[in-house]
Amino acid sequence: MDIRVYKNEQEIGEAAGKIYVDYINANPSCVLGFATGATPVPTYTYMAEQCKAGNVSFKDVKTFNLDEYCDLPKEHKNSFYMFMYDNLFSKVDLKPENIDFLNGNADPEAESERYRKSIEDKGGIDIQLLGIGRNGHIAFNEPADEFSGEAYKIKLTESTIEANSIYFDDIPMPRYAMTMGIGSIMKARKIIFIATGAAKAQAVRDMIKGEVTPKCPASILQTHPDVTVFLDEAAASLLD
Ligand code: PGA
16 A cells, blocks of 8 residues: 555645546546545545646546445435536536446446446446545445445444434534445556545554455445545545
8 A cells, every 4th residue: 555644624625636647648448436425525626626727637537436325316406416516516517428337226236237347347446545534444344244346235333324414504414325336446457545534543444454354344445456545634544
């Protein structure tokens, strides 16, 4: 793992965002895997600014996203699709037909196979962006007895519900989600991992220094050949 520590999330957004801009300029029809949550927002902001300035175009880029809530309309303000629309899709020149998203309201098995095939048909994901949950989850792969494979429907843990409930002010937060599995995430050619804030410090330590175990799903990244880890000082505070 290539571990880089920055002063704050703005610096990370710029550094990680620059990797994307350079990659897209060198590979205009690349396939990108995106993530939701507060952590990647500065990276999306940087990409949107660069697109607006004419320094990069997303017109041939294809995208996938890690996960989506079940039992929530795609147009609800808290869906992950709307999060991506607000923070990136509406601000860059991506073509709607090049955006693929897990459907949390479809039959889980059929949707898993549709998504797997869609990724495969587009040549696989070139760069997958990842954050981490306080419990070590990546996407919605919660601590478990085994590493998961392709996309599947998961019951969210109390820790995740507590962390994400703050965003739901009109309806209760969904209890289930469709998520890319660990197997599908590990197929990405390159991973950009970002964690910020002291609340992530223990999970980051377990991911980098702990044993590789499904009890800390992010620990599997120790076995991926190309992971760049972006941390702020708080998230890196428990590393030596
Ligand atoms: P966050 O979520 O960026 O909102 O902290 C990350 C995650 O749970 O994977």
